[in-house]
Amino acid sequence: MGGQREGGEPAAAGARPLRRDAELNRQRILRAGREVFAARGLQATLNDVAHHAGLGVGTVYRKFPDKRALAEAVFTEELDEIAAMARKALAEDDGFAALAGFLERALGLAAHNRGLRELMRRGAVEGTGLARARRQVASHCEALVARARAQGALRDGVTETDIAPIAAMIDAVMALPGERPSGLWRRYLAIILDGLRAQPCQTPLPSPGRT
Amino acid sequence: MGGQREGGEPAAAGARPLRRDAELNRQRILRAGREVFAARGLQATLNDVAHHAGLGVGTVYRKFPDKRALAEAVFTEELDEIAAMARKALAEDDGFAALAGFLERALGLAAHNRGLRELMRRGAVEGTGLARARRQVASHCEALVARARAQGALRDGVTETDIAPIAAMIDAVMALPGERPSGLWRRYLAIILDGLRAQPCQTPLPSPGRT
DNA sequence: CCATAACCGGATACAGCATATCCGTTTCAT
DNA sequence: ATGAAACGGATATGCTGTATCCGGTTATGG
Numbered sequence: 001m002g003g004q005r006e007g008g009e010p011a012a013a014g015a016r017p018l019r020r021d022a023e024l025n026r027q028r029i030l031r032a033g034r035e036v037f038a039a040r041g042l043q044a045t046l047n048d049v050a051h052h053a054g055l056g057v058g059t060v061y062r063k064f065p066d067k068r069a070l071a072e073a074v075f076t077e078e079l080d081e082i083a084a085m086a087r088k089a090l091a092e093d094d095g096f097a098a099l100a101g102f103l104e105r106a107l108g109l110a111a112h113n114r115g116l117r118e119l120m121r122r123g124a125v126e127g128t129g130l131a132r133a134r135r136q137v138a139s140h141c142e143a144l145v146a147r148a149r150a151q152g153a154l155r156d157g158v159t160e161t162d163i164a165p166i167a168a169m170i171d172a173v174m175a176l177p178g179e180r181p182s183g184l185w186r187r188y189l190a191i192i193l194d195g196l197r198a199q200p201c202q203t204p205l206p207s208p209g210r211t
Numbered sequence: 212m213g214g215q216r217e218g219g220e221p222a223a224a225g226a227r228p229l230r231r232d233a234e235l236n237r238q239r240i241l242r243a244g245r246e247v248f249a250a251r252g253l254q255a256t257l258n259d260v261a262h263h264a265g266l267g268v269g270t271v272y273r274k275f276p277d278k279r280a281l282a283e284a285v286f287t288e289e290l291d292e293i294a295a296m297a298r299k300a301l302a303e304d305d306g307f308a309a310l311a312g313f314l315e316r317a318l319g320l321a322a323h324n325r326g327l328r329e330l331m332r333r334g335a336v337e338g339t340g341l342a343r344a345r346r347q348v349a350s351h352c353e354a355l356v357a358r359a360r361a362q363g364a365l366r367d368g369v370t371e372t373d374i375a376p377i378a379a380m381i382d383a384v385m386a387l388p389g390e391r392p393s394g395l396w397r398r399y400l401a402i403i404l405d406g407l408r409a410q411p412c413q414t415p416l417p418s419p420g421r422t
Numbered sequence: 423c424c425a426t427a428a429c430c431g432g433a434t435a436c437a438g439c440a441t442a443t444c445c446g447t448t449t450c451a452t
Numbered sequence: 453a454t455g456a457a458a459c460g461g462a463t464a465t466g467c468t469g470t471a472t473c474c475g476g477t478t479a480t481g482g
Contacts, residue, residue, distance in 0.1 A: 019450060019457060045440060047461095056460030061442060123388065157416040165384050165399060172383030173376050177334060188376060191406035192399075200411030205368040230428060230479060256469060258432095267431030272471065 026063050028053045033074045037115030042071060042122075044115075072130045075119055079133035082106050086140035095148035100193050102144060103163075104186070107170050111185065117171045155198050166192055184208060237274050239264045244285045248326030253282060253333075255326075283341045286330055290344035293317050297351035306359035311404050313355060314374075315397070318381050322396065328382045349375075369407050377403055395419060 018026065032053035036044045046067050050060040064070040089102035110116050124131040145160040169192070173185040187206040194201055229237065243264035247255045257278050261271040275281040300313035321327050335342040356371040380403070384396040398417040405412055 021450070022458060025458085043440095046442085047440080050461090057441095057462095058443080058445095058460055059458075062458075066441080121386075121388075155413060155416070157418070159419065161419055165387060165395065168383040168387055169380035169399060172379040175332075176376060176379055177332075184376065187373075188380060188403075191403060194411075195402035195406050195413075200405075200413050202366060202406075202411050205366070207368070208370065208372050232479070233429065236430085254469090257471085258469080261432090269432065269472080269474095270430055273429080277470080 025053075025055055025059055028055065029060055029063055029070070030073060033070045034078075037071060037074055038113040041114040042118045046070065068125075071115070071119075072124075072128050075116060076129045076133050078109075078113070078116055079130065079137055082109065083133065083136045083140055085109075086137060086144060090140065090143055090147070094153075095144070095151040096153035096197065099144045099148045102141075103166070103193070104189065107167065107174075107185065107189065110167075110171065111174055111183075117174065120167060120171060153198050155196055158196050162196070236264075236266055236270055239266065240271055240274055240281070241284060244281045245289075248282060248285055249324040252325040253329045257281065279336075282326070282330075283339050286327060287340045287344050289320075289324070289327055290341065290348055293320065294344060294347045294351055296320075297348060297355060301351065301354055301358070305364075306355070306362040307364035307408065310355045310359045313352075314377070314404070315400065318378065318385075318396065318400065321378075321382065322385055322394075328385065331378060331382060364409050366407055366409050373407070 017023070029049065032049050032055075036049045036052050040048065046060050046064070047057050049070065050057045053060070060070070064073070085105050086102055089098040089105075092098040092101070110120070119130075124134050141163045142160040145154070145158075145163065148154050149158070166189075170185050170189055173188050176184070183206065187208060190203055190205055194203055228234070240260065243260045247260045247263050251259065257271050257275070258268050260281065261268045264271070271281075275284070296316050297313055300309040300316075303309040303312070321331070330341075335345050352374045353371040356365070356369075356374065359365050360369070377400075381396050381400055384399050387395070394417065398419060401414055401416055405414055
């Protein structure tokens with residue numbers, strides 16, 4: 001799509017294939033990018049990534065013109081994974097359970113990925129593959145909401161525009177200092193999901209303690 | 212308390228009073244600090260504040276050793292206002308309404324104060340007057356929750372430790388790009404409050420549009 | 423009105439940081 | 453073996469926010 005090679009396996013067609021070690025390093029960098037961005041967020045340096053990959057900075061800058069390029073490559077993949085989750089949810093029968101389950105799974109993924117969360121807040125530059133993946137996810141969410149609504153499972157006034165704010169709220173809980181790796185966010189997601197149902201309902205709350 | 216004069220009127224006892232113009236400028240700076248921090252957040256520069264106050268940078272640095280000092284002075288006041296709100300709520304009869312009303316009012320205040328919100332996320336340096344004010348607010352929240360709970364108004368498992376995450380969530384909605392000055396947050400606060408009640412209940416949702 | 427201590431203004435030195443480059447060295451491929 | 457490709461990482465660059473310094477100004481008491 002863009003100017004960067006897809007995350008897949010070998011080099012793309014048109015261009016002369018990379019030397020074997022070079023291609024290997026490309027993979028290493030992508031991997032390291034994933035890990036570093038997940039752990040330290042988007043503000044991580046390409047130097048960080050390089051070091052983490054056991055490579056020199058120069059190597060990284062030869063493969064990816066700048067940080068944006070690498071981040072885009074990395075997160076487009078991850079957003080596509082989420083889009084796939086949504087598609088799978090769309091196949092379930094119970095519209096509300098599908099929506100709820102998707103949110104839980106997608107946010108569970110984000111829980112361990114600070115970079116991804118930061119990306120949700122900010123927003124992608126238009127025209128990138130990343131923006132495309134983003135729209136993809138958004139449109140699947142719409143479908144999920146629409147179906148739950150069609151089944152009469154949603155409280156009056158709930159729309160697809162509620163999804164982003166809800167994600168933002170849960171993200172905020174995840175970002176809370178202290179209980180980083182705990183599942184505290186599930187507690188609040190439960191409260192919110194209860195609040196989205198057509199029929200008033202109180203599922204048992206996940207405890208404030210560990211998951 | 213700290214080493215800085217209180218926000219009040221004239222100079223403190225012990226020290227020789229400031230020259231009249233100097234004291235006036237002190238007020239100007241405090242005022243400007245409030246406004247600038249509220250609008251641009253804690254990352255605002257003392258140079259910004261100075262310019263906003265119509266004063267030179269040097270003047271500001273003479274009154275406040277650094278940004279932290281000014282921010283502390285400014286936000287201690289604001290937190291005290293919130294503590295006062297909580298005390299007033301504690302005087303109401305209906306424990307749940309008191310809690311809900313307090314949250315609404317306090318968050319409504321935060322809605323227009325980016326600096327204050329950033330302060331909630333981060334957390335104050337221990338030992339400052341600011342930390343004291345913070346604890347004050349926290350303890351009042353505890354009391355508010357305890358009372359609602361004692362009146363049997365709270366859903367099972369809800370505790371005072373839920374307040375901070377809830378505030379964080381609402382803050383996240385306020386920080387959402389785009390709908391900054393809208394009252395969108397009230398919508399989600401309503402959902403969450405419904406979820407806090409002992410009896411399942413659905414108050415009508417504030418619309419996603421303007422307030 | 424004068425003297426002088428207090429105060430003001432804002433140009434600028436400083437420090438920290440992330441980005442991106444450059445080029446001598448090493449590795450691959452034939 | 454030998455040239456092309458790739459590597460490494462020290463370092464130049466640019467930017468931002470912090471804080472100081474000192475010549476000029478203003479208030480105040482005698």
